[in-house]
Amino acid sequence: MNPAVDAPEQARQAPNPPLLDIRNLQVRYRHNPDAHAAVHDVSFSLRRGEILGLVGESGSGKSTVLNAVLRLLPDGCRLSADRLEFEGIALAEQNPEAMRALRGRRMALVPQRPMTSLSPVIPLGRQLRRLAGPGIDDARLAELLRQVGLQAVAERLDGYSFQLSGGQLQRVLITVSALAAEPDLLLADEPTTTLDTTVQAQVLRLLLELRDRLGLGIVLVSHDLGVIAQTCDRVGVMHAGRIVELASVKDLFGDPQHPYTRRLLASVPERWERGRPLLPDTHRHRAPLRLLPLSPTGCAYLQRCPHASERCGVEAPELRPLKDAQVRCHHPGHAEPATTGKAEEQA
């Protein structure tokens, strides 16, 4: 699965306006008015043909960002943004009807669980035709599915969703939403989390193929760093509702700047060493730290940060450019605030 292909490369170089442009997005859930924002000061833009990954633990606000773009947040959610534009259309100002015209047609969502996203009592073909929009008949659907190697499904459009495997269903959904309606933007919310690794590889390959063929812009939410490393061009690392580091996939994995990014990368099971403890002694066998209420002025990562200084307690860091990336940290890189001139080595 090599993402390097000419078409997106050209798209990346063209000075076109971004497909998706988000500045200072904030989302608050109503049922917890005192709580801090579920999403706070999230800014990024996405060009055509680009795959942007959003990675972070559960609860870090990844899916909320996608739902905010689709305007699918639950009732009573408060959303504000300096800019929330899709191809120049201010999404926050669209009425529900206009949003419905955009959703599924110009921007499509790939759900996490394909099984629960389709009805088990309506024939597959009928649901897919509805998803694909007017002008797509069964013959065209079957043709689209054959194009991506899903012959087995193309022959069974009168069947039901439960007769297919999870991997087949997910690929069907991606194919139909991406090829039939030809959207410009695909929002994928953990598209492979429920799939076997061998099947996951197929789904990710399909995403890359469609991106190359159609020049789709894709936002891929995942907590799996392997998936991110193998598919994305750029990555935003989310922590406590904020993007703490936004960098090209090469920089992020090769030279992570934020302490949280470094810890995420170090904790992947692929890096566990057999026979060595996974956690430092002080951490083993203890209830996880409860995050104290975030100080309104300090850094959200303060409690868990090995490099925190006094400044981190009083002044929240902004997302600032650093080299080719953006980092939300007062002490980025490997610099220890307390020591000076310490040799810095790379991971």
Added chain:
Amino acid sequence: MSLIRVESVTKDFVGARTVADRLRRNPASLMRAVDDVSLEVPSGQTLAVVGESGSGKSTLARMMVGLTEPSAGSVTIDGVAMSGRLTPAQRRSVQIVSQNPWSALNRRRTIGQALALPLRAHGLVADHASCRARIAELLETVGLREDYADRRPADVSGGELQRVTVARALAVEPRVLVLDEPTASLDTGVKAVVVSLLTELKERLGLTYVLVTHELDVAYYMADSVAVMFRGRVVEYGAAETVLRHARHPYTSLLIEARPVPDPAVRSGPALPDPSPRRPVGDTTRGCTFRPRCARAVDACATERPELREVEAEHLAACPVSAPTTIRFPRAQPPGPHENSQCD
């Protein structure tokens, strides 16, 4: 002497029959979920059973704790066959921890009530006070504070909830824990905490583990031996170090390679053709079930079903063309010494 012995275990499930099938008096189809599996786990060791979904891992796990009756063969733990009627003491010797802690606990009951149930059912506590004390002790064993007993599942995180299910399994003081995907639903940081806890408990309490997982890295970290299952059969079996680092069966290599590497500089393996449909019992098609997906298949694979045989000392593989692989495992470099892998 092995504590757990799985001998030629087979499990057939009866397929669904539609009304039309019944009217036509079509016989029910049988699906073979587990096919002639033999394994052994010495006391104090960990066996990992790995494979894709549908390979029969969980069915095997359920047979090990006596929740599913084998169609043929037997599972014995410490000389006691885990089928038919078991005495409470025999049932206590092995416990299962399930994949999804949210569905394993009643969300209307407190964690304390969940832990009290096995204690009372097995008559292990005399009165309310000793029950309370034992619950506090169990929570402490898995690294949770005593006040968690009054919380409900919705009030605690996924990692903490998984520890509660471990505590509940430990309540009856088993010798064997069957862990069915204990970390599948957890974030990587929390995963490390749960795996650390399980590793420590095994040493401290002298437990024997059977770990069912699709995460090869978790298997590699925790297990002494690994059995790779495909379509209900064990296709490779041996020490964890041997099986995962020097895989002989193409399916094992496939599982290792398919995992996306968390390093953009290393490209993951190729995507593979769709798995062929599962074959019903009595299907006389000969040949290797893995053949449709196998890159190494030779003519003989179409006619002969490969049996598990020793390819080197204490390393079994069911493949006639098995060759040592050159795939690197684990797939990523361990972190440097300055990197802080603490997780909470």
